[in-house]
Each structure stands twice: as C-alpha cells, then as structure tokens.
Amino acid sequence: xxxxxxxxxxxxxxxxxxxxxxxxxxxxxxxxxxxxxxxxxxxxxxxxxxxxxxxxxxxxxxxxxxxxxxxxxxxxxxxxxxxxxxxxxxxxxxxxxxxxxxxxxxxxxxxxxxxxxxxxxxxxxxxxxxxxxxxxxxxxxxxxxxxxxxxxxxxxxxxxxxxxxxxxxxxxxxxxxxxxxxxxxxxxxxxxxxxxxxxxxxxxxxxxxxxxxxxxxxxxxxxxxxxxxxxxxxxxxxxxxxxxxxxxxxxxxxxxxxxxxxxxxxxxxxxxxxxxxxxxxxxxxxxxxxxxxxxxxxxxxxxxxxx
Ligand code: ADP
Numbered sequence: 001x002x003x004x005x006x007x008x009x010x011x012x013x014x015x016x017x018x019x020x021x022x023x024x025x026x027x028x029x030x031x032x033x034x035x036x037x038x039x040x041x042x043x044x045x046x047x048x049x050x051x052x053x054x055x056x057x058x059x060x061x062x063x064x065x066x067x068x069x070x071x072x073x074x075x076x077x078x079x080x081x082x083x084x085x086x087x088x089x090x091x092x093x094x095x096x097x098x099x100x101x102x103x104x105x106x107x108x109x110x111x112x113x114x115x116x117x118x119x120x121x122x123x124x125x126x127x128x129x130x131x132x133x134x135x136x137x138x139x140x141x142x143x144x145x146x147x148x149x150x151x152x153x154x155x156x157x158x159x160x161x162x163x164x165x166x167x168x169x170x171x172x173x174x175x176x177x178x179x180x181x182x183x184x185x186x187x188x189x190x191x192x193x194x195x196x197x198x199x200x201x202x203x204x205x206x207x208x209x210x211x212x213x214x215x216x217x218x219x220x221x222x223x224x225x226x227x228x229x230x231x232x233x234x235x236x237x238x239x240x241x242x243x244x245x246x247x248x249x250x251x252x253x254x255x256x257x258x259x260x261x262x263x264x265x266x267x268x269x270x271x272x273x274x275x276x277x278x279x280x281x282x283x284x285x286x287x288x289x290x291x292x293x294x295x296x297x298x299x300x301x302x303x304x305x306x307x
Contacts, residue, residue: 002046002258003079003128005121005149006039006057008106008138009067011089012287014247020095034287035070036090038134038163041248041288043076045255045277046132048290051262054079054128056120058138060107061086079124081117083107092247099247109140121149125156130258133172134163134251143167150175159261163254165189176212181254183219202226202233202307217257217274219250224302225278227271233307234267236275239298241283248288253278256295268304275302 012035015028034040039057046053055076059067060083067087071078085107093100109117125131131153137145146168153160154176162169162177165186173180173190188196191204205216205228218226222243224236256277260270276298280290 001052001054001128002130002132002262003054003056003124004039004043004046005131005133006037006043006055006080006135007109007133007141007145008136009035009037009040009057009059009087010104010106011063011066011087012036012092013089014092014094014245014287016094018095019097020093020100032286035067035074036248036287038248038251039132040067040071040076041251042132042134042163042255042258043071044074044288045252045281045290046259047074047076048292049255049259049277051259053077054124056080056117056124058083058107058109058113058117059087060084063087063089079120081113081120083109083113085109094245106136106138109138111140114141118148122152125153125158128158130159130161130262132161132163132254132258134254136164136166137168144171144174146172146177147175150177161254161258163250173208173211173213176214178213179215179217179257180208180213181217181219181250181257183221183250187218202228206230206233217253217271219253219278221246221249222282225253225271225275227267227274232267234271235305235307236271237303237305238275238279239301241279241298243282244285245287246282249278249282251288252281252290255290269299271304272299272302 014032016030056079059080064087088104088106159178209230224238257274260273
C-alpha cells in the first residue's frame with residue numbers, strides 16, 4: 001500500500017480566461033474545481049495507475065467535507081484528521097499568457113491535532129511500504145516536521161518520498177528521505193543560487209545524495225529530468241508535446257516514480273515512467289490526472305542516458 005501525506009490540502013479553483021487585467025471585471029466561462037494540494041494530485045494519479053492509496057493529513061470545515069467527498073469519488077482511503085480550522089482554497093487564473101495564482105495560507109494546526117496526526121501516521125507506517133509527503137507545512141507545525149516524519153518512516157523501514165520547497169525541504173533533507181523531487185527553481189533555492197548550469201546542478205545533486213538522500217529527482221519541465229544518486233546520474237530527454245495544463249506535472253511525476261519503483265522496474269524505466277506521467281498530466285486539461293494509455297506511448301518516446 002502507498003500512503004500520501006497532505007498536511008495543507010486545498011480546493012484548487014481554476015478559471016480559464018481569454019485575458020486577465022488587474023482592476024477589471026472578468027466573467028469565467030470555464031471553471032475547474034479539484035481536491036488539490038500536491039498530495040491529493042499524487043494520490044489521484046497513483047489511483048489511476050491502479051494502486052491502493054491511503055491519504056492522510058488535516059481536513060476541516062465545509063471545504064474539508066467537500067474534499068472528503070472527492071476522495072470517496074476517486075476511491076481513495078480517507079485517513080485525514082478532522083481539525084477545527086477551515087481547509088483552504090487556492091485560485092489559479094489561466095490565460096494564454098500564463099498563470100496567476102492566489103494561494104491561501106491554510107488553517108492553524110493545534111498541538112492536539114498534531115498529536116492525533118502522529119498517532120494515525122504511526123499506524124499507517126505499520127501498513128504502507130511507501131509514504132509520499134507533498135506540499136507546504138501549515139502554521140502550527142514546526143519547520144522540521146517533515147524530518148520527523150522521515151525519521152519515523154525510516155525507523156520502520158519504509159520508503160519516504162518528499163516533495164516540498166523552501167525551509168520545509170531544507171529541514172526535511174536532514175531526515176534523509178529516500179527521494180526528494182525539486183523542480184529547477186526549488187533546487188536553485190535549496191542550494192542558494194539564482195541560476196545554475198546543468199553540470200553544476202549534477203554536482204550539487206550528488207553532494208546532497210552523498211549526505212544521505214538516496215535519490216534526487218530533478219524535474220525540468222519540458223526539458224525532461226535528471227535522476228541522481230550518489231553513484232549514478234540518469235538524464236531523460238522527452239519529446240515535445242502540446243501542453244494544455246502543466247499544473248500538477250511534478251505531482252504526477254512523483255506518482256509515476258513511486259508506481260514504477262514499487263513494481264521493481266529498472267532505474268531507467270522508473271525515470272521514464274516518472275517523466276511520462278508528468279507529460280501526460282501536462283497534456284491534459286485536468287490537474288493531477290493522467291491517461292495510462294498515453295503514458296505507455298510517451299514511455300516509448302523518452303530517451304534515458306547515463307551521464
Ligand atoms: P513541477 O510541476 O514540480 O514544477 P515540472 O514542471 O518540472 O514539475 O514537470 C515535471 C515533469 O512533467 C517534467 O520533468 C516533464 O517530464 C513533465 N512536463 C512538465 N511540463 C511539461 C511540458 N510543457 N512538456 C512536456 N513535459 C512536461
């Protein structure tokens with residue numbers, strides 16, 4: 001079984017508009033509402049790949065109820081902790097020129113809610129082989145919370161995969177997760193650089209792996225991805241596709257990696273699955289959604305080379 005951790009989920013609302021102008025009134029012809037936050041995107045894609053997924057984290061208020069209903073629709077097991085605060089919603093405005101996002105901070109997590117979560121987390125560790133933790137930390141939790149989760153998972157011999165950014169990632173790495181998946185921008189932030197060439201990126205990534213992270217999956221949007229361990233570097237070159245909505249591609253990539261790794265595929269195949277799932281999400285209008293047949297087609301077009 002695979003468990004996903006979404007500490008700060010959200011209802012993601014997306015408006016598609018021809019143009020977006022500050023200070024003007026806009027009428028949205030197309031509205032998309034999903035149970036989101038990165039962890040729930042990962043969960044849906046894993047489920048589309050046929051995996052049994054258990055989801056945990058914090059849910060509260062009417063927004064939390066709405067998300068719980070969507071979990072049921074997607075046949076995802078609900079192991080969320082009910083909280084006093086209201087689960088957030090986040091807004092994305094999509095135009096031909098790009099995407100504007102407004103992200104709420106999310107509810108405060110009390111000490112009692114934190115304690116209850118850790119109890120559920122420990123019981124999940126008895127059953128799940130993989131723990132995939134994604135997204136930002138809500139207020140109330142310490143910045144080293146992911147490190148704590150990684151430590152506990154490792155003590156139980158579980159794979160702990162972490163996809164977050166900023167201080168949560170910098171601290172989470174101290175727990176030596178099995179995998180981290182920064183995109184280029186998040187990676188630059190992690191190592192404190194504003195811009196970085198590919199060679200340098202590989203050096204830094206390997207340094208992180210030498211300090212205890214088993215794999216670093218560095219996603220580079222339409223330029224593909226690198227999969228780095230302390231002894232190997234694989235680079236995936238991907239074909240050009242028509243991207244409809246790349247939001248959630250990193251989450252779909254993480255789902256693809258977890259699926260393929262759990263099937264004990266070769267590292268080259270695992271990287272292809274990861275990229276193909278990211279691509280299939282980008283090719284779809286929906287956020288955190290893939291087409292398994294398309295994934296198979298993309299896999300055949302991806303080239304992986306050892307560097
Ligand atoms: P994130 O969503 O975390 O920022 P990326 O944008 O790097 O992650 O995307 C993750 C993966 O999804 C990429 O490595 C690639 O395989 C695929 N992908 C994302 N955007 C595109 C795109 N425009 N064209 C083709 N593949 C894409």
